[in-house]
Amino acid sequence: MFANESGTPDYASILHCIEEEVQPMLSQGKVASYIPQLAKVEREQFGMAVYLLDGRSFSCGAAHTRFSAQSVTKLFALALAYRREGHEIWQRVGKEPSGNPFNSLVQLEYERGKPRNPFINAGALVITDILASRFVESEIAVLQFMRQLADSNSLDFDRAVAESEIETAHRNFAIAHMIKDFGNLHNPVKRVVSSYCRQCSITVNCLELARAGSFLAGHGKIPWSEQVVLDQSSAKRINAVMLTCGTYDAAGEFAYRVGLPAKSGVGGGIVAVLPGVACVAVWSPGLDPTGNSLAGMYALERFTTLTKLSIF
Numbered sequence: 001m002f003a004n005e006s007g008t009p010d011y012a013s014i015l016h017c018i019e020e021e022v023q024p025m026l027s028q029g030k031v032a033s034y035i036p037q038l039a040k041v042e043r044e045q046f047g048m049a050v051y052l053l054d055g056r057s058f059s060c061g062a063a064h065t066r067f068s069a070q071s072v073t074k075l076f077a078l079a080l081a082y083r084r085e086g087h088e089i090w091q092r093v094g095k096e097p098s099g100n101p102f103n104s105l106v107q108l109e110y111e112r113g114k115p116r117n118p119f120i121n122a123g124a125l126v127i128t129d130i131l132a133s134r135f136v137e138s139e140i141a142v143l144q145f146m147r148q149l150a151d152s153n154s155l156d157f158d159r160a161v162a163e164s165e166i167e168t169a170h171r172n173f174a175i176a177h178m179i180k181d182f183g184n185l186h187n188p189v190k191r192v193v194s195s196y197c198r199q200c201s202i203t204v205n206c207l208e209l210a211r212a213g214s215f216l217a218g219h220g221k222i223p224w225s226e227q228v229v230l231d232q233s234s235a236k237r238i239n240a241v242m243l244t245c246g247t248y249d250a251a252g253e254f255a256y257r258v259g260l261p262a263k264s265g266v267g268g269g270i271v272a273v274l275p276g277v278a279c280v281a282v283w284s285p286g287l288d289p290t291g292n293s294l295a296g297m298y299a300l301e302r303f304t305t306l307t308k309l310s311i312f
């Protein structure tokens with residue numbers, strides 16, 4: 001029913017089915033409220049897009065609606081830092097799941113300022129610092145990188161979200177000060193935190209996000225331009241870190257249910273990679289208690305079930 005005679009998934013019907021299935025879930029999650037501006041987003045929205053390496057794309061629902069990428073930008077910041085600095089970055093940030101909330105301070109103290117991985121806030125702040133040593137404004141470098149990958153110059157910062165986050169970024173300031181005290185932050189704390197908050201405020205829609213992440217499905221190459229963003233080995237490593245650390249404290253649950261490397265954000269977006277085949281983006285602002293989009297995670301679970309495609 002969801003595949004043609006040769007077994008190729010019928011993506012259009014699959015997305016249509018998923019869109020119907022998620023409807024009852026849209027009123028169940030909780031919109032992130034610790035960044036005041038994010039609390040204003042209407043909860044009952046859902047969009048999904050699939051970008052296939054052969055150039056075809058499929059979408060449903062609010063796939064054209066822009067949302068706050070938040071932690072999803074950590075993926076692109078990491079890829080940019082990796083592209084510039086190579087394996088050296090692992091001297092300053094680890095690649096193990098933290099087992100703690102994304103904004104936790106406790107581990108940093110006894111691990112002497114080396115964050116567990118680049119997807120918790122501590123690790124993302126170190127990545128921002130690495131970029132800040134290379135670029136005058138690291139957040140602009142990340143924005144331009146995302147624009148290039150998405151092939152869309154209209155991606156931009158959301159100033160209201162950035163300001164709202166900077167005003168309430170007490171925890172991120174505390175994390176950055178702690179890292180600085182251990183000597184693992186080379187630029188001023190204020191500069192790093194404000195660049196990080198501005199980076200998190202980048203808005204994107206599902207179609208753009210699926211396209212932007214497709215180089216990770218393409219083993220490091222942008223599928224439509226053949227441009228090499230990362231070598232195959234580095235792309236594999238980023239996918240591996242996404243699988244183990246990309247979805248907050250639910251990476252095990254996510255791997256079990258979905259079976260794809262993915263990065264989520266508190267804006268309700270998730271980008272997931274099916275190496276060699278496609279990049280998938282979903283968005284629904286209602287979050288589950290682990291901070292992942294409730295309907296988004298379910299949609300990806302249904303996607304891998306109905307297409308019979310996953311990394312396992």
Ligand code: GLU
Pocket residue numbers: 069070071072102103121165172197200264265266267
């Ligand atoms: N800007 C958010 C923060 O640092 C990102 C959180 C997220 O999406 O995980 O708190």
